[in-house]
Amino acid sequence: MCFGRSVSLLCTVLFFLVSCGKREQESTSLVFWSSTNSQEIDFSRKYIELWNNNPSNKPIVFQPVPEGQSSEEVVLAAVVGMTTPDMYANMWQGDVEDFAQSGVLVALDSLEGFLEFIHARCDSSVVKEITSQNGHIYQIPWKVNPIMMMYNPKVFEIAGITEVPDTYEDYLEAGLKLKEKNLMLGISETGAIWWQRFFNFLPLYYAASGGMPLVENGKAIFNSEHGIAVFAFLQKLYSSNFFSRENLKGQSDPFLASKLALTFTGPWTIEYNDRFKADGFEFEFAPVPLSDTSSAPIYSYGDPYKIVFFNTCRDPQYAWRFLKSILTAEADKDFMELSGQMPRRKDLDSNPLFLSYLESHPKLLPFAKQAKYVRGIDSQTHMKEVLDLISAEYEACVVYGKKDPRDAIEDAAKAVELLYIE
Amino acid sequence: MSTLKRNNLASYLLVSPYILHVFVFVLFPVAFSLFLTFHEWNIIGPMKYVGLTNYEKLLQDQYFFKSIRNTLVFLLIHIPLQIVIALGLAVMLNQKIWFRAFFRGSFFMPVVVSGVVITILWQQLYGYEVGTINMALNSLGFEKVGWLIDPVWAMPSIAIMATWKNVGLYIILFLVGLQSVPRSLYEAADLEGATSWQKFWHITLPVINPTVVMVMILSTISGFSLFIEPYVMTNGGPLNATLSSVLYIYKQGFFYYHMGYAATLGLIFALLILLVVFIQRKVIEKKQA
């Protein structure tokens, strides 16, 4: 009958969809997600293949975190939809505390051999930084990406700037000189999204304050002379048209087009520049600016990313066995070679394995040096909202000059402190 | 008797897919949405009853009002522009001209192409330092315009782009309307020596008035449904000048997982749309009378 044919065909297709749509949870393999950075994808592929080639090992399934506006958004959706991977290697530190408190992460210190490993890999200060408020550890510190100032020496040359600017004053002077030549001083993220502050406010604030936290015990520590000074300085860059109001994402890269002199970024940019630059294009790195550079060292934001296990993981102990294979010194060196990012381990500047590599790659040297003076993000809940609130004021005050820096910082602080009132 | 009964059974069988569908995907969600507005829930944790808190929050939420204002800015630019351009081109296409199919086909092209394509494309055209439009303006000796980075320009820029994308559809709708104008009316007017402007004003416009209403209503709905354009181009910035109602629901719902508040926003925006459409109908119907 016709009814039988057309409708039951549809039903069959639907049934088929239901059955194959169900995620293959039955299988014994573990799922590993990396970031979407192409070098990290290469790295993860390489090591997972190595693991899977050993027939006695349970297979690991690899996938970069699905594409989204930010990976944090995708991971949160996965948590809600209960489609999280077993292991995730691109967890932003600021999310860990929130996830830990809602019980979706595996407490790693309960795993055999974890504590010995972590103390061998990291300084006690780092171990302290990653310990959660309830005393457990939910994250493995894997990599840091210190944010530094990247500049184009040829553009400085055109404007007759001989010394690389490093104070607020230098920046403003350089901006003026560049403007005469119809060039711009720089560009940075201008939107009001939380992660965009990684590349401007956060590193400059850590530099200005010598690595003070944003929030502590429900108080907005950034509401200080340091925070206000950073806002005021950046505001001046935009109001004098030294910095472009254009967002860095979306249009073609004006830094590579030599239209401006500098931006703030991490070591992954080296590989990117080498891939896309024109012949003869030059770039160098320097610490982020300060009002007064006399008191070294200069801190910056470290952009640390962590590896976590989600509670959907059926065999955390086995996952840990695999994970150790990508955290060996050789693997870390491989990772540095492939991605240009810094593994977070205490022997980065003492182990000859890393030293010899850094020496042959001078572009990475400033980052290795900076890696000692980085701050991650405070181990507090609501960090994304904190940065969102700062960002809203940042956009209004710094980028569009609609607000006085002092008022902007104070308003942000008030809104932030509301988050922590129970 | 027995055939009637069998027929009745067949009738219910035929409509059963709709009954099932409308209950699961429309009526239940509407009821659940009302229920949600009195709760706070992030799906992972337990649901919490919060009374009218979501509604109180909404009344103090500057972003909510900002998104309404943005939608109004969009509509104020989009609707007149849409009607003038669509009507103008439709009137031209309604004459005896060469290459009519070609013109009609090319105006309609952006309608069929995905909004994502249009948005990615126009983002490049609208660029400030290296955008194609600004480069053209520059070479003609004009100042560069901060299409997407100037809070004043950002929403109008999106409205212009949306007009460009949709106008082809409205040209077709107007053409259908224009073709229903009786030729004899024009001939009679010619005998009386009416100018073409008079003919347009007194003969054409009254006939196509229902089409104008329709275009307004469709544009209003699309204005309240703006999502992909600000999502890709500006993410609601600069200074929230392009934060649309759907983008705001998306942010509250799928970024912060404030499901209760997002449902409240959805409910209020839905009521607003119905209200605006209702007013448009009433006002125009009155004019016609």
Place this chain on the structure above:
Amino acid sequence: MKKIIMYIFLVIAAIAFLYPFIWMVSASLSEERSIAHITFFPVNFTFSHYTKLFETITIGRSLLNSVFVSALVTGGVLVFGSMVGYALARHRFKGRAFIFYLIIFTMTLPFQLTLIPNYILMVKFGWTNTFLALIVPGMLNAFAILLFRQHFLSIPQDLIDAARIDGCNEMRILFQVLWPVSVPTLITVGIITFMTTWNDVLWPIIVIRDEKLMTMPQLVTLFAVGGRSFGQIGMKLASATLLAMPIIIAYLIFQKYFIESMAASGQKE
């Protein structure tokens, strides 16, 4: 004289509507640094954006996903929509008027109202990250039912009576007698459904977070806003070009049907 001015206007308008597409294609074939140029042909021709794009995202797979999802949704709407439309037009049964007004009522409901609860429904059904979430909710819509009802009202009763005398049941009447004489309506509903499903981005972004299952417009959107395009305009424009291609080709072939269908969709108010 008037005619000449009119042609000038029309030609300018045609350029305004077509040139951006031409620019997009030629820019996607130009070297990254030459992209902003106002040009007709690629500057420093290169195919590399496309090869890099295929290396980075599974855009071919997403095309298949889109075709699969849109085809199933369209099939569902045609089968179920015509069933309900037929019953409403040619059957008398208790509750018919109620169902008709229910359809009219649900048509006026803006989607903003049901977005959040429908997402929660998908989570609770366990349908997130499955095609079911993309297909099942779209398999029926009020507009298609009304178009079918309208059309079936105009069919002569003799045709149906003759089939009944031959002993056909209702399903056979619908699919073997009425469908063959309803091709224009089927095309209209089919094109509109296919296009709306194909072009939808918001719903897929919400319910699908697994790249293997993403639809093509969704993948291109997320590629444009996400990190993997490295801010490379050439690659973004290449992805946009690929996304535009299937629909533009279909449009060039079936132009008449597209325009008529969309005009019909406008009449719904």
